[in-house]
Amino acid sequence: MSRAGYIAKRLLQTVPLMAGILLMVLLLLHAIPGDPARAIGGINASEETVQKIREDLGLNKSLPVQYITYIGNALQGDLGQSTRSGRSVTSIIADRLAPTIWLLLTGMVLSIIVSSVVSAISARNKDTWLDYSFVALTIGGISIPTFWAGLMLILLIALPTGLFPISGFGQGFSGHVNSIVLPATTFAIAISPVMIRALRTKFIALYRQDFVMMSRAAGLGEGAILFRHLTRHAALILITMISVQVGPMIFVSVVIEKTFALPGLGQALVNAVSQRDFPVIQGITLVTALFVTFVHLTGDILTSFLNPKMSLK
């Protein structure tokens, strides 16, 4: 299959997937045991309030009608209104987007840098004390609760030095940068260990390849071998790793936003959960699911360009 054909096919595959995602998001409401409208309204809600919630959410219509209405509205950017504040879910999401994007981007860049450097050093010095200590750190890192890592950074860095704020998003660009340092570091502590594991194995395999020996024999320096040849191969697995890890990354960012009180999407989700604000929960779940689909798609397409050997099925 040609590459254009492959991309077209991958794009088409996302259509039923999105239909499935929308269905799951809608069905979330019905995962509540008993009457969802009663559950949202709370125990003390009057019968009229419950009836109004039922009508607002379209719960009095049949499921297929609800589904089609929800898709139709979602396509027009209408994800309903918050049952608490009455604001439109779309505008709530738009307001909360910036800190989350900052966190995801800086955290991802930092994770990529840390995991590439550590795994390259580890593989180059395989079976030395340096490699072993990195491996040990990796095993430890996988077992650390994200929010705990964040609190320990606050305890060991922010409180003694006073350099970084322990909560909030700061004002202006420098304020944003300053308040994203510790959250991004926490993100890297949570995500890097898994990536290091995969990358280290890849680098070790690469160092065993004939072309590395040939380059050495031809007098190429280690730096040149690493940067001119190996990084290209490593980039491929890095893309795959990001694609696989994007789900955990989003969860990690929710937890980090709560830990550092960053006013992002994750915090909005947690707040909505504690206030039983279902349209907001649905909207944020939908947006994150679409983001995951988008990253998977981009990852596959990028890989098809970077790896000519990939079978385009």
Next chain:
Amino acid sequence: MTRAAEHSHALAPAPRRKQRRPLTPKLKAGLCILGIYVLMGVFGPMLLPFDPDKSDILSRLQAPSAQHWLGTDQLGRDFLIRLLFAIRIDLPVAFAASFVPMIIGTALGAIAGYYGRLTDTIVSRAADLVQAFPVYVFLLVLVFAMGSGATSFIIAASAIAWVGYARLTRGEVLRLREMEFVAAARVTGLPESRILLTHVLPNALPQTVIYFMSDVVMMVLVLSSLSFLGVGIQPPTAEWGRMIAEGQPFLRSHWWLAAAPGLMVMVFGIGLSMIGDGLDEWYQK
């Protein structure tokens, strides 16, 4: 996984006639850590004369002393007994939240891989759909929708985590069913279901067990994260993530309230990772 392939080929015809092999150091160390946790969880609280959930505001936030070895928390409860009591929540819930999806996922993956066609299409598409979600965020929302607590957590985790097991088992079964010993079993006239259960599946299990160990670590982390966010185990029950959240406001003055539960999670995770890695080495020997 390629090395696992060699191993399962080697013992393919009679997986049960394994010789006893000595445990690797990693496996021993990991089992020791797990053993210590189980002992601490079972016997620890019996040795301390406190009620883990009963608050005593007058003696709140005490520093470690002869009476309260790790001090008291913000409600005056003995901190050590809460740390130990949390083992009775975190360990069983995390194991159950990995075990149930393991059973479901392995069964679905085995059926999809062995019988193929429609079953494979259904299982694989369902798995795709679940993975299109940011799964742990979805878990958070599911637990919330069903109401916080251990049971909801286990059900929600099962709805999501079966996918990993199903993919793993499906791949292994696809590979194994083409091997000669399966053809041989078929020639002897064994029914297909019997071949799958007694010849194919046992050879796919080592990889599943290793994955299970990393899954338990993941589930402890997710459970504590959900409790930290206020959706998992509800107060006053002692749970590590919840305890970290309760310790956060006192980070300046009583740092150990937030630090200690995290260490409990970390050491437990390291122990299980070592069991997983150790089993991998052990199977390959």
